[in-house]
Amino acid sequence: MKKQLLIAAVAATMSVAATADISIKGDAHFQYANIANDNTNVDTNSTRQRVRLHVTGKAGDTTVKLGLRNDGRTRVSNSALSSEDARASGSSAGGIFGVSGASGAQFNVDYLYVTTKIGALDIKAGDWWDTTGLGVARKGKADADRIEFSTKVNGWKLGLETGADSSSTVLSASGKIAGFTTKFEHNTAVSLDGPAVLGANGFDAQEAGDYTDVSIKGMAGPVGIAAEYFSGTNDTRGAAALGDDADAAVVHLWTKVSDITLHAAWAETDAGVAGITGTGNKWSPLGVSILAAAPGVNGNGAIGNFGNEEDTVYGVRADMKVAGMGVQLAVGNLEIGQQTGGSNLDDTFYDVIVTRPLGKGSNLKLSYGSWNDVDSASAVIAVKF
Structure with a gap:
């Protein structure tokens, strides 16, 4: 009897899905980065992850688009606690185990809009x-x-x-x-x-x-x-x-x-x-991995950020295939904060990116670059599903 009820429930769900034009896609990336700063003699390891779901619903000429994403943290990476102390019951909206300022990871609405036509x-x-x-x-x-x-x-x-x-x-x-x-x-x-x-x-x-x-x-x-x-x-x-x-x-x-x-x-x-x-x-100049620190671009692997002050960047890049892998080599110069009282940093940069396909819709990107006596090494697994 239970099997019959389950089959009926699945069939009903499939019937609804067949009449409603709804699609769900997604993408995710998981990043590890090592930043070695010779100016401060500090070597930092960090990780970051992002998962997004893209929901599309259609009815005639009207389409609804909804995006959901996590905020780059999980119940494990959410606070200063070690992995062994992570909250077993999942994300929390407030402090965790009395740790001041600890806030739980969240699943956020990334975008939400409707499109339609009138003539x-x-x-x-x-x-x-x-x-x-x-x-x-x-x-x-x-x-x-x-x-x-x-x-x-x-x-x-x-x-x-x-x-x-x-x-x-x-x-x-x-x-x-x-x-x-x-x-x-x-x-x-x-x-x-x-x-x-x-x-x-x-x-x-x-x-x-x-x-x-x-x-x-x-x-x-x-x-x-x-x-x-x-x-x-x-x-x-x-x-x-x-x-x-x-x-x-x-x-x-x-x-x-x-x-x-x-x-x-x-x-x-x-x-x-x-x-x-x-x-x-x-915006990342020349698409290099070490510039543009925004999440979803180069994240914690970036060591320079163009566009926040009076900045100038120029450079060259070569793209090629080697043994089935994509290889990008870039060199240039980034000057940021040229205005009075600005950061006033001016130095050459280089960047090497190797991208290896891991199968349909996924790849591994390895990068290494340097600017202003700071070295960046990063590994990113990206997948679309």
Whole structure:
């Protein structure tokens, strides 16, 4: 009888799943990093993990997207306790075993939005992650409590985005010019959370400035060209002491010689950019493993972070295949904090990345690099499922 009930329950579940257009995908990465800092004579080992689930539900022209992710900690790594003392019953919202300040690992909503169509008009509403242009100033930034309207006219996508902080309106256009993908974006009034109800919603937002961004990407014969210019004004300069200049730019060239792809890139940013786009940008110059410390980029393996101050970076990279593995070799120079009172660090860097496939949807990435007398060694297992 129990078997019959179980079969009936499974059949009912399968029937519901068959009538509802729902899909679930996921990705995860597990990282170990060793940072050897010759400036402080400190050698640090650390680990980090991230797991995400991507849920998509469809009904006609309407789609709901939901992302769930952990916060890089588990009940084991959650506090200063050893693995043997880890909480057997799982994550905790408060302190663990009386340890002051210990907070439990959490499973968070990463994004949640709905898309639909009304005639030729596409509508997107909710919370999502957003990138402007190539990402030199804004990559992987949060768009919260927003709504976007877009449509296509003669091959061009035209968009208007606004939200609860309605002073911030983003106008955008993207299309092809002479074979180059070209994007324009203008934010009339960048809004940041106000101090009264920090992060509660958009209604307490304060105007921080504005920006206009232009980017292109395409091929000119055998040479690939990608360039972006971000022109911003930071109105928070009085409090942040960063100055009102908030410009950023990048030029990236690449070509293929035999079986090797060669890259050359240059980028710079003003200190005021962080005042209107936030710190912790996810853009990694030349894709190297030791720059850009944001989670999901290089995480605890990063030893330099471009884009938080007045910074300049340039370098070259070679991509090739060796024994079925991907190999990337990069060298360059990173200067951060050039503004008055800034970090004022200027040094060459190098980076070696070897990526080995582990099967369908998974790989192992090993990297070693150095900048400013700090060495980084990292191993990352990444999987999609």
